[in-house]
Amino acid sequence: MVQVRAQQPVNTDGSINLEAWLDHVLKMDPALEREALKTACEYVREAERRARPDAERPAVGTSTFLVGLEIAEILADLKLDQDSLVAAVLYRGVRQKQIALDEVQRRFGQVVAKLIEGVLRMAAISDSLNPRESLVLDAQTQVENLRKMLVAMVDDVRVALIKLAERTCAIRAVKHADEERRQRVAREVSAIYAPLAHRLGIGHIKWELEDLAFRYLEPEQYKQIAKLLHERRLDREQFIAKVVQELKEALAGAGIKADINGRAKHIYSIWRKMQKKGLQFSQIYDVRAVRVLVPEVRDCYTALGIVHSLWRHIPREFDDYIANPKENGYRSLHTAVIGPDGKTLEVQIRTHAMHEEAELGVCAHWRYKGTDLKSTSSHYEEKIAWLRQVLEWHEELGDIGGLAEQLQVDIEPDRVYVFTPDGHAIDLPKGATPLDFAYRVHTEIGHNCRGAKIDGRIVPLNYTLQTGEQVEIITGKNGSPSRDWLNSNLGYVTTSRARAKIVHWFKLQARDQNVAAGKALLERELARLDLAPVDYDRLAEKSNLKTAEDLFAALGAGDLRLAHVVGLAQQLVEPERSAGQFELIPRKAGVPHKPGKRDDIQIQGVGNLLTQMAGCCQPLPGDPIVGYITQGRGVTIHRQDCANALQLASREPERIIQVSWGPVPVQTYPVDIFIRAYDRSGLLRDVSQVLLNERINVLAANTLSNKEDSTAQMVLTIEIPGLDALGRLLARIAQLPNVIEARRHRAVS
Numbered sequence: 001m002v003q004v005r006a007q008q009p010v011n012t013d014g015s016i017n018l019e020a021w022l023d024h025v026l027k028m029d030p031a032l033e034r035e036a037l038k039t040a041c042e043y044v045r046e047a048e049r050r051a052r053p054d055a056e057r058p059a060v061g062t063s064t065f066l067v068g069l070e071i072a073e074i075l076a077d078l079k080l081d082q083d084s085l086v087a088a089v090l091y092r093g094v095r096q097k098q099i100a101l102d103e104v105q106r107r108f109g110q111v112v113a114k115l116i117e118g119v120l121r122m123a124a125i126s127d128s129l130n131p132r133e134s135l136v137l138d139a140q141t142q143v144e145n146l147r148k149m150l151v152a153m154v155d156d157v158r159v160a161l162i163k164l165a166e167r168t169c170a171i172r173a174v175k176h177a178d179e180e181r182r183q184r185v186a187r188e189v190s191a192i193y194a195p196l197a198h199r200l201g202i203g204h205i206k207w208e209l210e211d212l213a214f215r216y217l218e219p220e221q222y223k224q225i226a227k228l229l230h231e232r233r234l235d236r237e238q239f240i241a242k243v244v245q246e247l248k249e250a251l252a253g254a255g256i257k258a259d260i261n262g263r264a265k266h267i268y269s270i271w272r273k274m275q276k277k278g279l280q281f282s283q284i285y286d287v288r289a290v291r292v293l294v295p296e297v298r299d300c301y302t303a304l305g306i307v308h309s310l311w312r313h314i315p316r317e318f319d320d321y322i323a324n325p326k327e328n329g330y331r332s333l334h335t336a337v338i339g340p341d342g343k344t345l346e347v348q349i350r351t352h353a354m355h356e357e358a359e360l361g362v363c364a365h366w367r368y369k370g371t372d373l374k375s376t377s378s379h380y381e382e383k384i385a386w387l388r389q390v391l392e393w394h395e396e397l398g399d400i401g402g403l404a405e406q407l408q409v410d411i412e413p414d415r416v417y418v419f420t421p422d423g424h425a426i427d428l429p430k431g432a433t434p435l436d437f438a439y440r441v442h443t444e445i446g447h448n449c450r451g452a453k454i455d456g457r458i459v460p461l462n463y464t465l466q467t468g469e470q471v472e473i474i475t476g477k478n479g480s481p482s483r484d485w486l487n488s489n490l491g492y493v494t495t496s497r498a499r500a501k502i503v504h505w506f507k508l509q510a511r512d513q514n515v516a517a518g519k520a521l522l523e524r525e526l527a528r529l530d531l532a533p534v535d536y537d538r539l540a541e542k543s544n545l546k547t548a549e550d551l552f553a554a555l556g557a558g559d560l561r562l563a564h565v566v567g568l569a570q571q572l573v574e575p576e577r578s579a580g581q582f583e584l585i586p587r588k589a590g591v592p593h594k595p596g597k598r599d600d601i602q603i604q605g606v607g608n609l610l611t612q613m614a615g616c617c618q619p620l621p622g623d624p625i626v627g628y629i630t631q632g633r634g635v636t637i638h639r640q641d642c643a644n645a646l647q648l649a650s651r652e653p654e655r656i657i658q659v660s661w662g663p664v665p666v667q668t669y670p671v672d673i674f675i676r677a678y679d680r681s682g683l684l685r686d687v688s689q690v691l692l693n694e695r696i697n698v699l700a701a702n703t704l705s706n707k708e709d710s711t712a713q714m715v716l717t718i719e720i721p722g723l724d725a726l727g728r729l730l731a732r733i734a735q736l737p738n739v740i741e742a743r744r745h746r747a748v749s
Contacts, residue, residue, distance in 0.1 A: 421472050489727040679712040
């Protein structure tokens with residue numbers, strides 16, 4: 001268990017001896033730069049003095065300088081890099097607004113500033129564990145959402161480690177705080193940060209967080225177990241010393257050099273095992289425990305045989321995690337025996353390498369033991385795997401920052417996590433809008449929604465939510481949904497839940513209202529896309545409805561999607577057009593792209609070469625691939641893990657080239673669009689920005705301003721992949737300020 005504060009050296013006046021502290025930290029990690037650390041420490045100490053010029057020296061736990069040293073020392077024990085320790089020293093000063101973040105960037109660099117900014121983003125988690133019962137989510141779901149939100153926020157593994165160290169300092173410091181603060185910090189640590197430390201495999205931090213949180217959340221049970229441990233402490237120490245001596249002699253006699261130590265059993269783990277298995281304290285076998293560390297794997301089994309020859313094994317209390325490792329990679333031998341004097345004893349046997357993995361970040365078995373909550377998010381699992389991989393590679397290579405940057409590229413969140421004004425975490429699909437959020441919270445909030453604020457600023461209802469934002473919905477007293485919300489081109493709702501709630505509301509309205517609204521909606525969209533006139537009775541027939549009135553009612557009630565009806569209308573109109581007129585036929589959905597063609601492959605730095613797929617591994621789009629230059633048959637594409645490719649790479653590395661999957665080609669069609677707007681400065685720039693955001697290529701543009709009525713007209717020739725994309729583009733342009741209309745344009749012959 002890490003105990004940092006007691007190790008901080010002090011001068012005779014009680015102040016921190018900075019030089020001695022630096023000596024201690026550099027002894028932990030000689031690779032650190034003394035002067036850079038010293039500069040950061042002196043800077044934050046001076047900032048604290050300026051902030052409290054007339055105050056007495058702040059107490060431990062409240063001093064930004066002392067807390068910074070404590071966080072940095074925990075990170076030095078984890079062998080983090082220079083930037084991480086500098087960020088740790090400065091973090092609390094920035095959080096307390098004694099130091100400006102832009103000043104940190106100027107003096108200490110962008111990397112340090114970015115790390116601090118990442119840890120500050122996580123502060124929202126601390127404000128969101130509300131002990132009151134939620135009207136939105138049950139407590140378990142709330143905690144799970146917060147865990148996922150925290151992991152989603154981590155762009156750099158060092159950010160998570162700095163936050164863990166900072167929370168370790170925070171829970172140490174609440175010993176003399178008021179009860180409310182102790183409970184709040186302990187609840188947060190127990191629910192969020194101890195499981196995260198466990199998941200990342202940082203055992204010694206996880207154990208300390210669990211024990212301290214348990215001490216404040218269940219003080220009576222903590223004291224009871226602590227008292228039982230203390231009453232038997234002397235007896236237990238004498239027993240362990242006897243076991244260690246006897247086992248050392250037996251192992252030495254077998255020629256095995258082993259390190260044997262008594263293993264402290266943590267109070268929380270004892271309580272959890274008693275609760276889970278319904279056991280009494282006297283029935284816990286591993287209260288008395290030793291850990292045996294040996295050089296080689298074969299020594300583990302030899303040591304196990306010696307243990308079982310010395311003492312009788314307890315049935316069903318043996319686990320071989322070396323021959324059968326857990327899915328997370330954890331390896332060790334666990335056995336329980338009847339030791340000297342008839343007392344139970346747990347023995348763990350592992351190699352030194354296995355022990356390092358278990359203690360410092362590779363063995364992460366949070367899913368199996370740390371909690372009963374199972375994650376259902378694939379991104380969450382990918383992100384945790386990424387964090388563990390960076391930690392594991394850091395143990396081998398040392399450059400944790402560079403590794404994080406290389407490994408994080410392919411991780412894309414599939415969910416976003418946002419806060420309600422009360423601090424509850426809500427999870428939504430990626431791309432969700434404030435309207436999706438409103439209907440997720442409560443149906444009536446969605447129906448009455450009239451606007452939204454993100455972190456206090458007004459945003460459009462089709463704004464795309466980002467993880468960590470606080471969303472506030474502005475409601476009216478007697479509001480109702482808008483039919484525009486169901487228009488997918490406008491992007492107001494993306495979740496099926498919100499759409500279903502809106503559709504249900506319109507179904508309850510009078511039929512004549514739905515007929516009128518549906519007809520107006522369809523006529524407006526057909527006119528904008530230049531598909532009128534349409535025979536509505538024939539259109540109803542193609543929609544499997546009896547009459548045009550039924551068609552309008554279904555549109556008005558939301559039973560039919562506008563985009564679907566417009567597609568059917570185009571099929572009716574298209575044959576009536578002249579042969580020279582532009583035909584825009586929407587691509588049929590559900591037609592799979594056939595992989596394995598030459599156009600699918602991009603060869604780095606070479607131009608077009610003949611390519612063929614290897615028959616041995618049959619790579620598919622998305623697989624990691626590599627190219628092999630053949631003699632006369634172009635480039636053969638293999639999976640990177642293909643045995644043949646690996647053999648070729650070792651034999652002829654000069655013929656291996658880098659290749660990647662190219663994008664699926666999208667066919668586009670030229671079309672003219674007409675825009676009329678009240679003239680203003682920046683109008684063309686805003687239209688161009690919409691085209692850029694939608695990735696639309698412009699072939700020609702013609703603009704004309706009318707001074708008499710202060711309007712501007714634009715005719716743009718663009719390339720568009722289909723009718724859906726055209727409708728979405730026109731809807732986006734129509735939402736721009738001052739735009740009167742935006743529609744498809746047909747030149748007059």
